[in-house]
Every structure is written in structure tokens, then in C-alpha cells.
Amino acid sequence: MPHPCTQTMTSVAVTVRGVSYAYGEGAARKTVLDEVDLTLRRGEFAVLTGHSGAGKTTLLTLIGAIRSLQQGQINVLGFNLAGRGAIAQEQVRRQIGFIFQDHNLFSALSAFRTLWLTSGLSPSPPSRQEALSRATALLEALGMGSYLHSMPGQLSTGQKQRIAVARALMNTPQLILGDEPTAALDHDASMLVISLIRQHLTTNGASALIVTHDDRIFPMADRVLYLRDGRLVNAA
């Protein structure tokens, strides 16, 4: 069995085949994903949108190995997620840069400390100095250069969210999964974040799948996917 982190360099970053997912049991069982198929190419920036409760976040968490598959196949960065245990899923998650809807930063950790901690997930963790350089560059790109040693309590919600974006990019992931990453940001900050993600994709050949209702992002995406009644529709 290949190591979960073994990446097969193909032109495809993510394939989703026949994935269905339901919550609840018996009469209360509700299907949120129904035979979903999706292919995300390397270097591609895809946006996933749809009504609330359409299953966007569920699909994102299945691709991100945060939830276990119930039915279907998902291959992420060359690793098949079907039937994998918690440890293997953990290994896959380490390869992915997550941007969650809530920043969930630790109040006790400065921006740099948060990013440095994240760098520990890298297969070859950088030294403190290397992490400092990387964190400085990321925060400067996000207009947060002077907040390197700020604590979350000293930052606005939008600033915290930008720290969370930097956290997702800290280990130069080959896949970025974002759940409403610009929801707490104003227009300029949103554009900065998306530009940085795009730049990351171009530079590193990485891919991104972003769940959002923010139509300001749509024009910047390579593809907009629409999830309706648990099924995926290519919108553009």
C-alpha cells in the first residue's frame, strides 16, 4: 500500500466519483449529496456555490478527508480516500491548506506563532527563521505585514480571517480548500486574498476549491460549480 502522502504527479488534483452522503438515520435520513462527480485539475481555481444546505460544505469536508466517505470514490493528490482510517485521513489533511469559515485562531498565539505552529505539519518543518521569513512574506502579501506579532485579541475579524488564509498557505499546499474565506472581508481585502491564492496556484501548480456565495470572486475563478439538490451543475 502506498504511503498516504505519496503523490502521483498527474494533471488531476481531485477526482470525485459517484459520491453520495446523507445525515441522520431511518425516517430522518436526509441525502445532501447524490452521485456527485467532479474533477479538479492541477492549477485550477474552482468556485463551488449553491443555496444554503445544498451540501457544499459536506462535499468540501469529504474532499478534505475531514469526513469519512459513505458512498463513492474520492482521490485527492493521488490518494484514494475510500475506506481509509483516521490516521491516513490525517496524513492527507496535512497536504491540504484549509481556510475555514471561522478563523478559530487561538487567543494565546500571535500571528507568527500560529503560522509557525502550522509549519510543523510540513513533512520537512522549516527552522524558526525560515518560518519567520515565510510568515512575513505571506502577511505582507495580505496587507498584514505589521501584525506579525499581534495577538488575535488585537485584530479585527477581517484581519483574523487573513491570518487564517496565511495559515492555509504556510506550507505551500498542493490543494487549497476554502469555506467562505472572504465572508468576513471587505472588497479590497477579498481581492487581496483571492489574488494571493491565484498567485499561489500559478507559482506552485496547486489547485483550489472555494465554497462561497461571494459573487465578487466568480470572475476570478477558472470554473464556477453549482450544487443543486445534491447534484453538481457546471455553471461556467
Next chain:
Amino acid sequence: MLLLLARLRYLLGAPEAGLGLRFIAFRPARFIAAASGIAMAVLVMFVEWGLMSAILRSQAGLASLIDGDLVLMNSARDSLHEWTRIAPVRISQAAAVPGIAYAAPVFQSGMLLRNPPDLAVHRIVAFGISPEAPPLKFADPAVVRRVLARPDAVLFDKLSRNIYGPVGIGHRIELDGRPFEIAGTARVGPDIVMDGSVVMSDGAWRAREPDAWPVMGVLRVVPKGDLAKIRTHLRAALPDDVSVITVKELWWREVFFTFRAAPIGIIFGVGVAAGALIGGIVCYQILFNEVMDLRRELSTLRAMGFGARFFRRLILEQTYLLTAMGFLAGFAAAFATYRFLAATTGLAMVLDWRSALAVAIPAAMMGHLGGIFALRHLSGFAAADVY
């Protein structure tokens, strides 16, 4: 060693190093409250342990005052607080065994001390020893010799509890109705049974009770004498009504007797265990609250790929830090409490490395277990809990 150093350097330089400390230090009020709770549990353990050690030490205190190699005692005697006597002839018989250089009787009994100024009467333990070659180290031998040369003079134990009224050198008291003068002081120390002691000469003892039998005989062997061999000869020469034991054996016998028969071990052992339990619950409660407060943040880390080892280190680092700080605070509090207890009870409360170790071990266990139980809650968090 080099590998260990490299590992240590990696651990200290790793991004997660000191994370627990940062979490703890971020909320100082909570940290102080937590450390105080643990310190209280540690103090309870120190006091329980200290009292047990002090009682055991004081009950066996007489054994550590014996100035000899072997002790002759009635074979039916279980502890030093039973004054079962031996026939005086046994001392003479022992003295006649080859290899014995010295044999002296020790008389001991309870007496009523009457202090004339307030006419109060209190029970006190009285010893009768040879002033010329004292078998017990109550005071400087020269002082013992000088003071007890007078048949109406006694040494008063200056560590006695403060219940005997005004006593001091030159003060006159009555012992079982006979007048004596306190002409010097001794160091014996009270225990849980006796409050104080006086020491008189064996001559004075025999003057009040001509047919008195001693409670023990203290024997010294000749220089470079083979103690085991001489002891075997003594056992062969003496009838079964006396036993011959070394001073060290006597000390341990007394400690075990008190530990088992009192039953000091169970009483104070339960106290130490209760302290450890309280500390463990405090530790668990603090860490449980921390884990629940940071549920979303910790779930986020799990979703990002941080594994069980990271979380174990995060929680256990906090529990060890809290336990260490609580232990230090508890140790400082125990220092003051021991002084107070020693002054008020007269017991020898000793805060040494043995006491520290005896409390540190259950304290470390309680902290570790508290952390492990808190970790069990954390392991219940799924990465998907971030949503």
C-alpha cells in the same frame, strides 16, 4: 547522549514547544486559581505525610538515642511504649558474654510530676540511667555525669510539651511525691503517647524502688568485635525471656509496629490518597474547562492534520506545568505549616528531600491522570466538529 541532546534541542526548538505554557500564561487569573487548587491538595499531602513521618519518628525516637550496639529486651515486648521489664540478672549475664564491653540497665516508668507553684499534677515519663556511662544520649555525657551525681537532681526534657507549668534549672518539683531539683536539661522529645520526660540516676531510681527491674539493657561490643557472632553468643547464653536485637532493628521494629498497630499507615495513607485525589480532580477540571473552551480551535487543528501526539503533548505539558507550580506553592505552604505544627505539637516535622519525593510522586501521578482524563474528552472531538 548526543541523540538525547539532539532530541532535546529539537523539542525545544519545535514550533509546538512551550505551547502549553503560553496557553496557561495567557490567562493568569485562571492559572493562579488552578495552581492554588493544586497547591492546596499538595499541602494536604505534605501535612498528612509529615504528621505520619513525625509520629513514626517520635515513636521510635528513643531507639535513636541509644548509645550502644545491641539492646536486651523482654522477648514479650512489642514496642518501646510497653514497659515490660527484664530481670536485672540478665544484664549481668550479658555482660559476662565474651565480646561485650559494656552493659547498662535503663529504667523507665510513668511518674506524676507535681509542680509546686501551681500544684498541678501531670504524668511524665521518667528514665533512670547510669550517670557514669550513660546508655542513652539524652545530653552531653559530662552534663549527665555532673547533674545526676546528685541523688535529688534530674534532667528535664526541654522538648517536653508546655503543660508542666514553670520549669527551669534550679526549679524544684515532686516526682511521685519525692522532691527533686531540675539541675539540667535533656533532649528526648514528646510523642503521641508521652508529653515529656525527666532523667534521673539509676542510684536515685533504686533508692525509690530497691527491687526495680529495668525495661532494657544497652550493650556495647568490644572494639572491632564481630557483632553478629557476639549476638549469637548472647542468644546462646541467655534464656528465651529476653531478646537481643541491634539498635537499627529496634528502630525499624518500632516504626513498623506504630505503622501497623496504630494504624498510622492507613490513617495517614488515606489522607495522602485523598489529597492526591483532590489534586487530580482539580487538574482534570481545569484542563476539561480549557479543552471545552477551546473546542473549536482544537477541532480546527485536528482538521488541519494535527495528530494525537500533538494534543497529548499540549494537554500533558499544561498538566505538568500546573502540577509543578502547584507543587512548589504547596511546598512553600508546607514549610510554614510544618513549623507551626512542630511548635504546637512538639512533633519533629521534617521537610526534607524524602518528604518532597514522597509527595512529588503522588502529585505527579495525580496531575498525569487528570491530564489523561482531560485528553479522553479531547479525543472525542472529530475534525468535522469545526463545522
